Amino acid sequence: MAGYRRYFLPIFSFWLLIFLGFLAVPVEAAPPALSRGQLIFVPVYSHIFFGDRQQSFNLSVTLSLRNTDLTAPIEITSVRYYDEKGKLVKDYAPPAITIEPLASARFYVKESDVSAGSEASFLVRWQSPQKISPPIIEGLMVGTSFGQGISFTSPGRVLQELSGK
Numbered sequence: 001m002a003g004y005r006r007y008f009l010p011i012f013s014f015w016l017l018i019f020l021g022f023l024a025v026p027v028e029a030a031p032p033a034l035s036r037g038q039l040i041f042v043p044v045y046s047h048i049f050f051g052d053r054q055q056s057f058n059l060s061v062t063l064s065l066r067n068t069d070l071t072a073p074i075e076i077t078s079v080r081y082y083d084e085k086g087k088l089v090k091d092y093a094p095p096a097i098t099i100e101p102l103a104s105a106r107f108y109v110k111e112s113d114v115s116a117g118s119e120a121s122f123l124v125r126w127q128s129p130q131k132i133s134p135p136i137i138e139g140l141m142v143g144t145s146f147g148q149g150i151s152f153t154s155p156g157r158v159l160q161e162l163s164g165k
Helices: 002-024
Strands: 035-045 047-050 055-058 060-066 074-082 088-091 097-099 104-109 119-132 136-145 148-155 157-161
Touching: 035 060, 035 136, 035 148, 055 136, 060 074, 060 119, 074 104, 097 104, 119 136
Parallel strands: none
Antiparallel strands: 035 119, 035 157, 047 055, 060 104, 060 136, 074 088, 074 097, 074 119, 136 148
């Protein structure tokens, strides 16, 4: 019995490491689902609150739109900025904007502009004549006040898949 215990731990450890090694082997990620267009919701924050008194810390907002497709442009047909009550504050892109492959575009809300309230949002509509790799659309919030700095991102979420032209 003592001999069994003497060899059990090393053998068990060996097979455990082999098993865990198989779990650690990188698995190739599935290619992204292709799309001809989407409606994307992006939550953003024009200011955040801190401290017991809920002091306000203003943030600038950059809406970043990045075309991830290697060969095809995308067309941004709508960029709308909404306040925390769901009311349209500004329509940023009435005419369509074309973003070339691997290129990007941005829309900016000043740090001093808190008109949309703390929990604002963007709705972005994009399209392409063919199925392509969907863009990355996210909000970047940055604030520098009181000798402090803060930054964070907020990813866009697909609300609808749109049928192409």
